[in-house]
Amino acid sequence: MNYAVEVNHLEKSFADFSVIKDVSFSVPFGKVFALLGTNGAGKTTIIRMLTTLLKADSGQIKVAGYDSTNESKEVRNAISLTGQTASVDEILTGRENLILIGNLRHQNEAQKIQELLERFDLIDAADRPVQTYSGGMKRKLDLAMSLLGNPKILFLDEPTTGLDPQARATMWQVIQEIKATGVTIFLTTQYLEEADQLADQVAILNHGKIAVQGSLAEVKTHLPQGQLELTFLHKEDLQKALTLIGGVANEEALTLTVVTDNQVAETTKLLNELQQAQIIISQFEQKQPTLNDVFFDIIEKERGK
Structure with missing residues (x-):
């Protein structure tokens, strides 16, 4: 199987x-x-x-089938990158930013630029200086600029950092729409709910090493313990249940959480004991x-090591 990105035994040190x-x-590809x-x-x-x-x-790094060391030009032609901060010229208008990048990528098609402005809901602000844009609008413009040249692979380095919840939700929708066109998306993020919403596959990097990787379902099997959360009407019932079956009680919420190891038989046994x-x-x-x-x-x- 050919992969959009293949990384083998990668190492990097500074000093x-x-x-x-x-x-x-x-x-x-396409994930x-x-x-x-x-x-x-x-x-x-x-x-x-x-x-x-x-x-x-x-x-070794291969991107879109090209070796990043010996075929770096081919790699750059196949990708786009959106960094942690919006790389836009705030003096120019949104349309002028797109025209500038289009010229650099030899993709300065007025129709394509108009389509991107419409797609990212920037038509009304297209001819305003970018310095008048909100943070979310700048990120959308930055992402629109990354799509000029029709990249096969889009790298997004923490694209929603600093955005408010509404702008973040809008960005999630845009990313899902881009994926639907067949573009492979490589996303870095600190927001776990972002990965849950968007990712087909995840890898958790800890102290320079991959701790776990796979599909969302596969990664979640890293912790086999399921939990049964019980809610009670009265504090007395909560205390009786805690004494009987153990667990972690939340007196304010009147809940008791018990580890069941995802076993149906264990869950049924606990419920029968309470009954x-x-x-x-x-x-x-x-x-x-x-x-x-x-x-x-x-x-x-x-940390405990």
Whole structure:
């Protein structure tokens, strides 16, 4: 199978500090791949190496089938990159920014630019200086500029950092629309809910190493424990249940959370015990591990070493 991105045994150090340590992963064409990690984990360093802005110390990188070292020009022709901050000229208008990038990429087609302005809901602001745009509008313009040249692979380095919730939701919708056109998207983010919403595959980078990677479902199996959350009408019932079956109680919410290891038999046994003890439950919910649970489990285990 050919991959949009293939990375094998990648390493990178700055002076005596090792930032990326033997990292390998692959990204299928037409998918959204999310690289997760805390600040300083090495996400941006990896993106810079994948986009030919930084040379690796060792390892192999292939992007769109091209070797990033020996075929860097071909790699650059196949990709676009949107960095952590919007790379727009604030003196120019939105339309002029698109024309500028179009000229640089030999894609200065008025119809294409008009389509992008419409697609990103920037028509009304197209002929205003970008310095009058909101943060969300600047990010949308930056993303529109990245699509000039019809890239096969779009790299997005923390594209929603600093945006308000409404602008972030709009950006998520735009990214999903871009994916629907067949463009492969390589996304770095600190927002776990962003990866949950957008990604087909994820990798968690911790201290320069890939701690876990795979589909969302596969990554969540890193934590096998499911949880049963029970809600009670009265504090007395909560206390009785806590004594009977254990767990973690939240007295304010009148809830009790019990680990069930995703076993139906274990859940049924707990509910039967409560019924036999005549402890009234107002509702219960079986919860599976989230990406957030996996991420923090990895981080906390590393801190405990």
